[in-house]
Amino acid sequence: MALAEDESSLKTAAEKSWHGIVLQTLKRNEVSLVPYVPDRVLTPLIKNLHADPFFTTFPAAREEEAVGIVSGAWMGGVRGAALMQTSGFATLANVLASLAIPYQIPVIMFVSERGTLGEFNYGQALVCRTMRPVLDSLAMEHHTATRLDEFEFIVDRSIKQAVATQAPVALILSPLLTGGKVFDK
Amino acid sequence: MNTASKTPARNTKVMNRFDLTSRLVARLKNEEAVVGGIGNTNFDLWAAGHRPQNFYMLGSMGLAFPIALGVALAQPKRRVFALEGDGSLLMQLGSLSTIATLAPKNLTMVVMDNGIYQITGAQPTPAAAASDLVAIAVASGLPNSAWAADEDDFERLIDQSLASEGPTLIGVRIDDKPGTGATRRDPVQIRERFMLGLGVRQPL
Numbered sequence: 001m002a003l004a005e006d007e008s009s010l011k012t013a014a015e016k017s018w019h020g021i022v023l024q025t026l027k028r029n030e031v032s033l034v035p036y037v038p039d040r041v042l043t044p045l046i047k048n049l050h051a052d053p054f055f056t057t058f059p060a061a062r063e064e065e066a067v068g069i070v071s072g073a074w075m076g077g078v079r080g081a082a083l084m085q086t087s088g089f090a091t092l093a094n095v096l097a098s099l100a101i102p103y104q105i106p107v108i109m110f111v112s113e114r115g116t117l118g119e120f121n122y123g124q125a126l127v128c129r130t131m132r133p134v135l136d137s138l139a140m141e142h143h144t145a146t147r148l149d150e151f152e153f154i155v156d157r158s159i160k161q162a163v164a165t166q167a168p169v170a171l172i173l174s175p176l177l178t179g180g181k182v183f184d185k
Numbered sequence: 186m187n188t189a190s191k192t193p194a195r196n197t198k199v200m201n202r203f204d205l206t207s208r209l210v211a212r213l214k215n216e217e218a219v220v221g222g223i224g225n226t227n228f229d230l231w232a233a234g235h236r237p238q239n240f241y242m243l244g245s246m247g248l249a250f251p252i253a254l255g256v257a258l259a260q261p262k263r264r265v266f267a268l269e270g271d272g273s274l275l276m277q278l279g280s281l282s283t284i285a286t287l288a289p290k291n292l293t294m295v296v297m298d299n300g301i302y303q304i305t306g307a308q309p310t311p312a313a314a315a316s317d318l319v320a321i322a323v324a325s326g327l328p329n330s331a332w333a334a335d336e337d338d339f340e341r342l343i344d345q346s347l348a349s350e351g352p353t354l355i356g357v358r359i360d361d362k363p364g365t366g367a368t369r370r371d372p373v374q375i376r377e378r379f380m381l382g383l384g385v386r387q388p389l
Contacts, residue, residue: 058283058286058287059283060251060283061278061280062277064248065279065283071248072255072259073258075385076385077259077260078255098243099242099245
């Protein structure tokens with residue numbers, strides 16, 4: 001059927017993008033609640049999450065709030081992930097250290113990486129440098145995804161590990177993967 | 186329902202956190218979830234009698250409402266209560282807008298307002314002399330928000346929230362007393378028991 005073919009080729013194209021991989025891998029792992037604080041790079045992912053009835057996705061006012069919501073949902077039996085930008089991650093040290101880690105809650109975070117590989121805002125470049133030291137100081141699992149061919153492996157295995165070990169994880173989306181944000185006036 | 190303008194904070198009775206928390210807990214008959222915010226708010230929830238459906242926050246100040254929202258979204262058939270201090274709520278006023286937009290009908294929020302950071306030495310909050318938290322909630326899109334005039338009114342508002350078509354916020358003015366007990370600071374057990382209480386986990 002022509003319609004079915006169109007749908008399947010569209011689906012294939014979307015699946016091959018980084019955001020298609022995120023969406024499909026979240027779905028396959030039954031991660032359905034996705035609060036976010038938006039980022040330009042995340043726009044196609046956010047749009048497609050909204051379009052897919054499997055997901056409950058909505059903006060939160062702060063990244064910390066999104067982590068709280070995902071934590072509550074996990075305890076209520078629903079898996080969630082929070083989407084944010086580097087500068088948003090920088091607001092999370094307290095909630096990670098006092099909620100997600102000590103209570104053993106597998107908060108899954110996707111962080112669109114600003115501040116490197118062509119950053120045009122000095123403040124973004126500076127705040128980016130705090131991200132990995134914070135993650136390392138809390139001994140948190142984190143990966144920086146740079147390549148499409150290994151991205152699904154990283155996302156799928158990281159979600160499964162977070163759930164199995166009841167530990168939060170940060171997946172950092174490098175501009176090498178997403179294209180990042182470039183200065184355009 | 187009452188609005189902030191009809192029952193301004195200054196005309197409400199100054200009540201007691203432990204007494205109000207005990208009154209709330211006494212009315213719970215259907216394994217309702219209760220999320221207690223940082224400090225005295227969850228100490229008094231603990232002191233009111235531990236229940237498997239209670240969650241006690243030992244940090245992450247300001248996240249009682251967001252955590253309760255997550256529980257409410259995950260379990261739409263269960264009534265979820267969130268108890269939060271005024272200073273804590275000031276840290277996450279944006280969460281009121283998120284809750285207003287998602288509008289879970291099974292969420293009842295209680296703001297324990299003494300105007301001070303009691304636990305750190307009773308310093309006044311920046312809102313104490315100037316802001317009306319219930320009016321902020323109404324303006325955030327939560328029309329079912331009201332100050333409780335006294336204990337009976339608090340119980341009435343709690344009962345009313347059970348049949349509400351949207352989320353409810355109840356402001357209560359409280360005295361400057363510290364919490365009555367002290368929660369056992371064992372976050373893993375708190376979380377695991379909460380999940381058992383919500384039927385998400387089975388005992389080992």
